[in-house]
Amino acid sequence: MSASVEELKAIASPVVVDARGVSCPGPILAAKKQIAAVTLGNVMEVLATDSGTLKDIPAWCRKMGHDFLGSFEEAGSIHLFLRKAK
Amino acid sequence: MSKKTIIVFSGDYDRMMAAFIIANGAAAMDDEVTMFFTFWGLAALRKENPGISDKPKSGLQKMFAGMLPKGPEKLSLSKFNFAGAGRSMMKKVMRAENVMTVSELLATAQEQGIKLIACTMSMDVLGIGKEQLIDGIEYAGVATYLAEADEGNVNLFI
Numbered sequence: 001m002s003a004s005v006e007e008l009k010a011i012a013s014p015v016v017v018d019a020r021g022v023s024c025p026g027p028i029l030a031a032k033k034q035i036a037a038v039t040l041g042n043v044m045e046v047l048a049t050d051s052g053t054l055k056d057i058p059a060w061c062r063k064m065g066h067d068f069l070g071s072f073e074e075a076g077s078i079h080l081f082l083r084k085a086k
Numbered sequence: 087m088s089k090k091t092i093i094v095f096s097g098d099y100d101r102m103m104a105a106f107i108i109a110n111g112a113a114a115m116d117d118e119v120t121m122f123f124t125f126w127g128l129a130a131l132r133k134e135n136p137g138i139s140d141k142p143k144s145g146l147q148k149m150f151a152g153m154l155p156k157g158p159e160k161l162s163l164s165k166f167n168f169a170g171a172g173r174s175m176m177k178k179v180m181r182a183e184n185v186m187t188v189s190e191l192l193a194t195a196q197e198q199g200i201k202l203i204a205c206t207m208s209m210d211v212l213g214i215g216k217e218q219l220i221d222g223i224e225y226a227g228v229a230t231y232l233a234e235a236d237e238g239n240v241n242l243f244i
């Protein structure tokens with residue numbers, strides 16, 4: 001149940017994690033650190049440049065029990081969205 | 087939450103990176119992680135200036151202790167090391183690509199509460215005392231590792 005790019009762009013994420021320029025495992029370390037600041041049910045956006053995050057953030061969500069909403073790439077940055085579910 | 091155990095046998099810089107990246111990734115996924123450092127892997131837990139161990143040692147143990155790299159950034163690459171020149175070049179590329187060094191990965195592992203265990207048998211063989219290793223680690227043997235591995239669902243030998 002992946003959201004469309006338009007739907008994702010319409011989300012105003014209260015917490016945005018900027019992991020651009022950081023290589024593996026930086027983005028998931030950053031996600032893990034920041035998720036604590038997210039209210040249950042709210043969306044967190046992860047910004048990254050490492051293409052591995054396209055697979056890694058969804059895998060991290062599966063393992064952690066969060067809902068991965070989808071991603072899009074724009075101007076060299078990858079935007080990934082997830083909803084804190086536990 | 088599940089548990090991962092990693093045996094770090096190798097003292098190669100690149101293998102050490104792999105071990106720590108997996109360990110930190112697992113911890114970031116809420117897994118409990120234990121890393122068991124044995125033989126050449128112990129070098130990563132050494133202080134940069136370990137001093138001389140006060141343990142009684144034979145000449146051979148002193149020789150091993152002298153040759154064993156002092157700390158994570160002194161480890162050699164498994165390939166293209168060229169007496170350390172290759173490692174320096176690799177680190178330059180890593181910096182440019184924002185890849186974490188082994189010492190940064192080690193610090194992150196400690197921050198994340200990853201359990202680091204030094205194998206005491208290897209310490210004896212290599213003439214390394216506790217005072218030569220970094221703080222915040224545990225000391226144990228094969229039974230401790232096996233008991234931890236029994237509770238885990240992934241076990242790696244690196």
